Amino acid sequence: MNDRVYSITFGGIGGQGVLKASEICSWAALFAGYHVKKSEVHGMAQRGGSVESHVRFGKRVFSPLVPTGGADFLVCFYKDECLRLSVFLKKDGVDLTSYLDRASQAIDNPRGLNTCLVGVLSARLPIKEEFWLKAIETVFKGKGVEENKKIFLDGRKMGQS
Amino acid sequence: MAKKSTLNQALLSGNEALAQGAYEAGLSVACAYPGTPSTEILEVLAGFPEVDAQWSVNEKVAFEVALGAATAGARSLFACKHVGLNVAMDPLMTASYTGVLAGFVIVVCDDPGMHSSQNEQDTRWVALYSKMPMLEPASPAEAKEYVREAFAMSERFDTPVILRMTTRISHTKENVTIGERKVPERPVFERNAPKYVMVPGHAYQRHILVEKRLEKLKAVAERTRLNRIEKGTGKIGFITSGVSYQYLKENYPDASYLKLGMSYPFCDDKIRQFAKSVKKLVAVEELDPFIEEHVKALGIKVTAKHPSFRIGELTPELIPDLVAAKVKREQRSAKRKPRLCPECPHWASFAALKKIDAYVAGDIGCYTLACLPPMSALHSCLCMGAGVTFHEGWRKGAPGKCIVGVVGDSTFVHSGITGLINAAYNRTKGVIVILDNSTTAMTGGQQHPATGLTIRNEPTKKLILEDLCRACGADNVDVVDPKELARFRAILEKRINEDALSVIISRHPCKLLKRQVSSQP
Numbered sequence: 001m002n003d004r005v006y007s008i009t010f011g012g013i014g015g016q017g018v019l020k021a022s023e024i025c026s027w028a029a030l031f032a033g034y035h036v037k038k039s040e041v042h043g044m045a046q047r048g049g050s051v052e053s054h055v056r057f058g059k060r061v062f063s064p065l066v067p068t069g070g071a072d073f074l075v076c077f078y079k080d081e082c083l084r085l086s087v088f089l090k091k092d093g094v095d096l097t098s099y100l101d102r103a104s105q106a107i108d109n110p111r112g113l114n115t116c117l118v119g120v121l122s123a124r125l126p127i128k129e130e131f132w133l134k135a136i137e138t139v140f141k142g143k144g145v146e147e148n149k150k151i152f153l154d155g156r157k158m159g160q161s
Numbered sequence: 162m163a164k165k166s167t168l169n170q171a172l173l174s175g176n177e178a179l180a181q182g183a184y185e186a187g188l189s190v191a192c193a194y195p196g197t198p199s200t201e202i203l204e205v206l207a208g209f210p211e212v213d214a215q216w217s218v219n220e221k222v223a224f225e226v227a228l229g230a231a232t233a234g235a236r237s238l239f240a241c242k243h244v245g246l247n248v249a250m251d252p253l254m255t256a257s258y259t260g261v262l263a264g265f266v267i268v269v270c271d272d273p274g275m276h277s278s279q280n281e282q283d284t285r286w287v288a289l290y291s292k293m294p295m296l297e298p299a300s301p302a303e304a305k306e307y308v309r310e311a312f313a314m315s316e317r318f319d320t321p322v323i324l325r326m327t328t329r330i331s332h333t334k335e336n337v338t339i340g341e342r343k344v345p346e347r348p349v350f351e352r353n354a355p356k357y358v359m360v361p362g363h364a365y366q367r368h369i370l371v372e373k374r375l376e377k378l379k380a381v382a383e384r385t386r387l388n389r390i391e392k393g394t395g396k397i398g399f400i401t402s403g404v405s406y407q408y409l410k411e412n413y414p415d416a417s418y419l420k421l422g423m424s425y426p427f428c429d430d431k432i433r434q435f436a437k438s439v440k441k442l443v444a445v446e447e448l449d450p451f452i453e454e455h456v457k458a459l460g461i462k463v464t465a466k467h468p469s470f471r472i473g474e475l476t477p478e479l480i481p482d483l484v485a486a487k488v489k490r491e492q493r494s495a496k497r498k499p500r501l502c503p504e505c506p507h508w509a510s511f512a513a514l515k516k517i518d519a520y521v522a523g524d525i526g527c528y529t530l531a532c533l534p535p536m537s538a539l540h541s542c543l544c545m546g547a548g549v550t551f552h553e554g555w556r557k558g559a560p561g562k563c564i565v566g567v568v569g570d571s572t573f574v575h576s577g578i579t580g581l582i583n584a585a586y587n588r589t590k591g592v593i594v595i596l597d598n599s600t601t602a603m604t605g606g607q608q609h610p611a612t613g614l615t616i617r618n619e620p621t622k623k624l625i626l627e628d629l630c631r632a633c634g635a636d637n638v639d640v641v642d643p644k645e646l647a648r649f650r651a652i653l654e655k656r657i658n659e660d661a662l663s664v665i666i667s668r669h670p671c672k673l674l675k676r677q678v679s680s681q682p
Contacts (some may be wrong), residue, residue, distance in 0.1 A: 013497060035336055063408050
């Protein structure tokens with residue numbers, strides 16, 4: 001394991017599953033043997049406010065927050081929020097917003113959008129597929145595991161192509 | 162790739178890790194009133210059958226029940242948010258004198274940046290004020306480790322120990338190793354009036370012991386590994402604590418560090434030694450200049466932040482300016498603001514209050530959001546229970562105005578009852594509306610006495626608010642569903658024009674509560 005720390009900023013609005021998405025990513029990194037820190041900024045998300053979640057993993061992570069200009073990836077589920085959150089992206093960081101429309105079309109249930117984009121993201125991170133699937137089992141705890149695994153794998157293919 | 166076993170590892174938030182650590186340390190009694198960012202601590206503890214966990218009526222009650230259990234021999238914990246601690250300050254100050262029998266830990270979660278609070282007070286001053294030790298973890302894994310230290314320290318030095326968290330530590334998740342629960346042998350409960358009856362003669366003797374204890378704790382601060390020096394290669398040395406340490410490590414990996422895990426009492430010798438070992442000493446801390454002022458009082462030259470950095474939460478990108486003692490550049494946020502949910506019963510209540518053009522003395526809960534446009538129908542929010550008492554005060558200060566007090570059901574039980582008794586006793590007239598959505602909604606829907614369910618959702622005695630209000634001295638008590646708009650408005654208009662003290666219980670369950678109930682199998 002090298003010293004590199006991967007930083008991902010997830011964003012959207014209350015009810016879109018932003019926290020679930022960052023949770024899957026964090027568990028996958030944990031299963032892969034990384035030190036993980038995940039931090040949320042969601043004053044009163046249930047009341048429709050902005051939600052953002054920061055995930056950082058590597059050999060050792062200090063700051064739980066991604067600094068502005070520090071994210072390797074931006075994964076956002078709501079276009080208006082992408083503009084605000086793009087300040088977090090590194091100069092050479094990857095904005096996965098371009099996948100938002102494709103992902104929305106590919107899924108039957110809009111509730112699966114978060115899992116689908118996590119799949120897209122997974123294709124670009126050094127974490128094996130088995131750990132992602134184990135993370136989905138952990139986060140969904142029996143409810144909707146198979147459906148989410150399928151959506152995840154579809155997203156993963158989308159990200160690999 | 163490092164092949165570290167992930168078998169006993171879990172991804173836990175600071176609050177979850179702290180609860181897990183307390184459980185493993187043999188915690189038996191835990192009390193709290195919900196409050197962001199501390200709420201999850203008790204929710205997690207209630208999941209352990211070995212722990213006697215409760216939602217208390219308010220923080221003062223919670224503190225006293227937990228301290229009582231500790232002075233009778235059970236390891237106990239009280240958890241609150243920073244403003245919740247204000248409510249418990251009365252027992253807290255004297256608990257420093259009585260000390261404990263079994264370990265007692267006071268967990269306080271500060272909210273720098275006010276993600277969900279009415280102010281951003283820095284609880285480190287409470288340790289200084291009450292002469293009790295304070296531990297300050299900088300990550301969830303440390304929160305788990307420190308709570309165990311806190312119980313041991315509490316028993317060894319016969320003192321409550323304050324564990325200070327902040328929103329960023331409470332709500333960050335990290336790899337945490339799960340361990341086994343070990344319950345220490347219970348000490349024997351005995352009568353001990355000189356220790357537990359704080360009359361002046363006894364208290365004087367206890368105060369002598371408190372001062373001696375503080376000296377012993379200073380010696381602990383010098384040698385504890387919680388106060389850690391990390392020698393770097395750079396010229397700069399940071400004295401810091403909490404999450405500030407993490408942000409600094411990102412920005413200045415080569416610097417030297419004195420990381421204070423025990424933030425009070427201070428380790429003066431270690432600070433002096435560290436200051437001598439570096440070219441430039443910089444104090445970096447969130448909110449108040451707690452470390453800075455102490456280091457300066459020791460006569461040590463230290464660079465500290467500009468006062469503008471005392472406001473708000475720190476973030477990694479603010480650190481370079483802070484370290485350079487520059488003025489903080491305010492960043493404008495384009496974040497979507499929270500608002501009342503669509504179909505929330507509070508919309509209906511406030512629509513009626515807006516129609517009568519009332520000056521509305523408000524309180525703390527979801528309904529505080531009614532202050533925002535387009536509703537703009539709530540005109541004060543100070544602290545828990547002040548909707549009732551501000552109503553009385555406003556009527557005295559501005560006679561003849563149409564003034565209504567509003568308070569939530571959970572908030573009324575927490576701190577509104579005494580205000581209502583005061584209003585009746587002092588012949589105050591007017592209307593108090595209890596916005597009863599039958600839950601503690603703002604913090605995520607916790608039970609309270611008027612829901613008739615415990616923290617574990619088990620049935621218990623239900624507090625009947627209408628009976629209580631009559632007993633407090635209200636002349637009229639109406640129970641109305643605010644969604645019956647015409648009826649609600651008619652009653653409000655009738656009561657506002659009477660020369661009487663009236664309570665209108667505006668009762669309609671929270672929309673999110675219904676979803677919770679219906680999603681249960």
